[in-house]
Amino acid sequence: MNRTLLLPLAALISVAALTGCTRTSYAIQTNDARTIISDGKPKEAPTGLLEFTDANGVKQQINKSDVKQVTELPK
Template sequence: MKNLKKTALCGILLGSALLAGCSSHYVMATKDGRMIMTDGKPKIDKDTGLVEYTDEAGNLIQINGDEISGIIER
C-alpha cells in the first residue's frame, strides 16, 4: 500500500512539473531599450493603464503601459 501512495505522489508531482513547464513566456520591450522577460502573459488593465506581469523569479510587478513599446511571445 505504501508503494502505491509513493507512486501516486510521484505521478502527481511529475504532472505538476510538466504543467508548470508549459506556461508561455513573453518578452516586453520598453521605450528606453530594456527587454523584460515574463513568466506567463502580461495583463493590461485598461482602467489604470498598468501592465501587470510575473517576472522569472516569480515576483508580481506592474509597469506603466506607456513605457512598453511591444510584447511578443517567446
C-alpha cells in the same frame, strides 16, 4: 493494487504534473530599450498599467505607454 496498473498510473500522474509546469514566457520591450522577461502572459489593468510576474517570481507593473511591444518567447 495490481502491479500492471501501478506503472501506467504513475506515468500518467507524472505526465499530468509536468504538463501543468510549462508556462509561456513573454519579452516586454520598453521604449528606453530595456527587455523584461515575464513568467506568463502580462495583463492590462484598468489603471493603464501592464501587470506581470517577472522571471524571479515577483509581481511587477509598468506603465503601458512605456511598453514598445510584447512578444511570446519560443519554448
